């Protein structure tokens with residue numbers, strides 16, 4: 001069978017959670033990195049970007065866009081989406097929260113240096129005062145190894161991704177969250193995730209100025 005193919009810039013952005021999900025599911029995937037306006041315009045001209053936007057993923061004979069739609073499809077396809085609707089809606093709630101947090105970080109990369117530093121400090125504070133306390137309490141009240149049911153789901157995966165992303169900004173951000181520290185260790189040790197966290201995997205590094213310039217030049221913003 002042909003492997004899923006991902007079309008996005010050579011960076012995290014909105015595609016990184018899709019890379020994580022496929023990797024956690026043990027699914028090999030290919031990537032086309034959009035490095036030039038020509039590549040991007042060709043995808044648009046060929047009518048493969050529904051609203052003219054990326055991320056775009058080719059999978060199962062379909063050409064998918066809209067990050068959340070793609071993530072939901074993959075979560076359901078790889079049985080990471082709960083055993084019933086009540087579990088699925090909780091997974092969506094948690095995943096949306098961590099996605100909001102990660103997108104704040106992703107977009108801060110495009111701010112001028114002074115504003116970017118200020119933004120990132122605010123984001124770390126929001127992680128510590130809004131997001132992480134919520135997940136610490138869920139783990140405490142739920143009393144299981146995972147956020148939903150007693151099974152690894154997309155919500156767990158995205159929380160780990162968000163924890164690591166915030167720790168890149170402030171290494172001691174989990175110091176007051178004992179259950180989240182244990183959660184991070186537990187989920188990081190899932191074999192497919194452990195492998196993805198090793199150097200040489202398809203995980204993208206934090207956004208750097210080159211990445212920002214490429215995206216700006218292609219998207220003219």
Ligand SMILES: CCCCC[C@H]1O[C@@H](O)C[C@@H]1SC[C@H](NC(=O)CC[C@H](N)C(=O)O)C(=O)NCC(=O)O
Nearest residue numbers: 013014052053054055066067068106107109207219
């Ligand atoms: C670090 C990278 C994140 C910052 C840059 C990205 O965040 C977005 O604000 C821009 C890019 S992602 C690229 C952007 N894609 C989207 O905004 C997709 C939004 C959609 N709702 C989704 O969830 O997939 C894009 O194609 N824009 C062209 C344009 O709309 O004409």
